[in-house]
Amino acid sequence: MKVLYVARLFSGLELSVASKIWQPTGVPTIYRLIEALAQQPDQVSVILCAKDGHTVLPDLEDSCVKLEGLNCPVKLLAAKPTATGPITRAFREMRHTFAIIRAVRRSKPTLIYIDHGNVWAAGVLARFLRVPVLFRVMGVYPAMRNALVSGKFANKVLRWCYKSPFAGVICTQDGSGVELWLRRALHPRTPVHILLNGVDEAKENNDFHPEITKISRNAIVVTFVGKLEEAKGIEEFSAAFLTAVRKNQNLHGLIIGSGSLEGKIKDQFDEAGLSSYVTFLKRLPHSQVHSALSRSDIYISLNRYGNLSNANLEAMRVGVAMIMPEAQEEIGVDLATDELIPSEYVVRVKSSNDLLGIEKSILDLASDKERRQLMAAGIKKIAGAKLDSWKKRINCEIEILEKISNSDR
Structure with missing residues (x-):
């Protein structure tokens, strides 16, 4: 050949x-x-x-x-x-x-x-x-x-x-x-x-980025991984998280990625006086992405075009409680995602624009450690069985x- x-x-x-x-x-x-x-x-x-x-x-x-x-x-x-x-x-x-x-x-x-x-x-x-x-x-x-x-x-x-x-x-x-x-x-x-x-082979990895080690060990880390662009739902993540953290100051946002909206999102946290509740990382070596996911308590994906991205599959393999939008049945978006991930192992909001739903899901999961652990274990088991x-x-x-x-x- x-x-x-x-x-x-x-x-x-x-x-x-x-x-x-x-x-x-x-x-x-x-x-x-x-x-x-x-x-x-x-x-x-x-x-x-x-x-x-x-x-x-x-x-x-x-x-x-x-x-x-x-x-x-x-x-x-x-x-x-x-x-x-x-x-x-x-x-x-x-x-x-x-x-x-x-x-x-x-x-x-x-x-x-x-x-x-x-x-x-x-x-x-x-x-x-x-x-x-x-x-x-x-x-x-x-x-x-x-x-x-x-x-x-x-x-x-x-x-x-x-x-x-x-x-x-x-x-x-x-x-x-x-x-x-x-x-x-x-x-x-x-x-x-x-x-x-x-997905990469499962390995225990403690190669944490220095900025992640600064996050309080008691904080509930809410993570977004992806390009900071409109299609990925970063603006909705930011808006919902800012509202949620005002109600639960034990939350800490972790945003991994860069893009045209990076400055705008950082300004929103600065203007709200909540920049100490978020960590921005433009990019990470692959080994450190895995460790960042393992430090995460809640992982949010709001991609408007589909939610089986590489980052999401890696989050499944590591095992993190996930929030993502419902399927868009009229055009087939995320029907495959629903088939892969049973409803009991993921929180689904109405759409990427559902700010109230995203905020409520963050607060509900933040207050229920046992549910987060059950979701994380379930989704990790699915990844082990279905992802090569x-x-x-x-x-x-x-x-x-x-x-x-x-x-x-």
């Missing part, structure tokens, strides 16, 4: 490219699969395509780089043209597509693995080349749903791409309603594999790639 691996240049990979040292953060299904494939010489070559919003590498040029710690070639495609607008994006995608086709002709892979960030190229490759194409979907977002019904030309192109004769589609089960979207978007004969992300290790999860994906690569089309 010889794989050409094509993905967008995720922010979690930018620092590795900038430093020329392979130290990825985030996107674990991306970097773990690349690492696994790269263990065998000449099994994989990688193309990373820059799109919009790159701050670490704003002046990136097309180039080939060698990353210390990664045993495979990496080609970078710059986000050019750099101007904004649909016409500019169309030219950029066409340029990337032609560059990928040239790479296919040079490297002669037995399989092309390409993500949704390069969906135009994926559609062209699947329709016009003889090499099997595996299309990778990380989850479903509103723009992807809108593309199935919008009359705009760009969305008609997307629908044409989605219906391409892919050799297979692998989709992350993140609770975003992937099943319904896949049925509507893809050609009915396209083989589909929906996979939960993995990352090694097993990645091996499963490699088996799918090998089957496609070795099959006659």
Whole structure:
């Protein structure tokens, strides 16, 4: 099997490219699969395509780089043209597509693995080349749903791409309603594999960040992990927690993540005179995320697009009482989450906007240690039974790639 691996240049990979040292953060299904494939010489070559919003590498040029710690070639495609607008994006995608086709002709892979960030190229490759194409979907977002019904030309192109004769589609089960979207978007004969992300092996870990060690041992820690963006519900977390902590000053907030709303959220705590009741950490090494979760008493996830994220799966594995929104049945969001986590092991609020429900759930759990412990033990047991290790999860994906690569089309 010889794989050409094509993905967008995720922010979690930018620092590795900038430093020329392979130290990825985030996107674990991306970097773990690349690492696994790269263990065998000449099994994989990688193309990373820059799109919009790159701050670490704003002046990136097309180039080939060698990353210390990664045993495979990496080609970078710059986000050019750099101007904004649909016409500019169309030219950029066409340029990337032609560059990928040239790479296919040079490297002669037995399989092309390409993500949704390069969906135009994926559609062209699947329709016009003889090499099997595996299309990778990380989850479903509103723009992807809108593309199935919008009359705009760009969305008609997307629908044409989605219906391409892919050799297979692998989709992350993140609770975003992937099943319904896949049925509507893809050609009915396209083989589909929906996979939960993995979790790290359970280990006792006392590698606490210094700021976490400063939190009072008697405090009830209420944790949020994720990007500080509107879609993740950080504003609702902040508002509900601020109200709750005024009623129970034994609470302490722990917010792990960064984003465009970071300054606004910090200002809200400062203006309320409650900044001593919250700890902000922009990022943590993976080992310290685990220890932070183990210090947490209540974990809140308010993601509007699905609540089976990597951070949530890790919280399940560690075992923390959880609060999250009810499923959005009309679009399928979190139906899979409800199926995975029984109602007795999670507190569900009406929606990510249900401030009163979030506040009440925090206060109720804070006052009932026994219930928190029962929920934590229950959800940890579910994780042990239903979540695979990352090694097993990645091996499963490699088996799918090998089957496609070795099959006659």
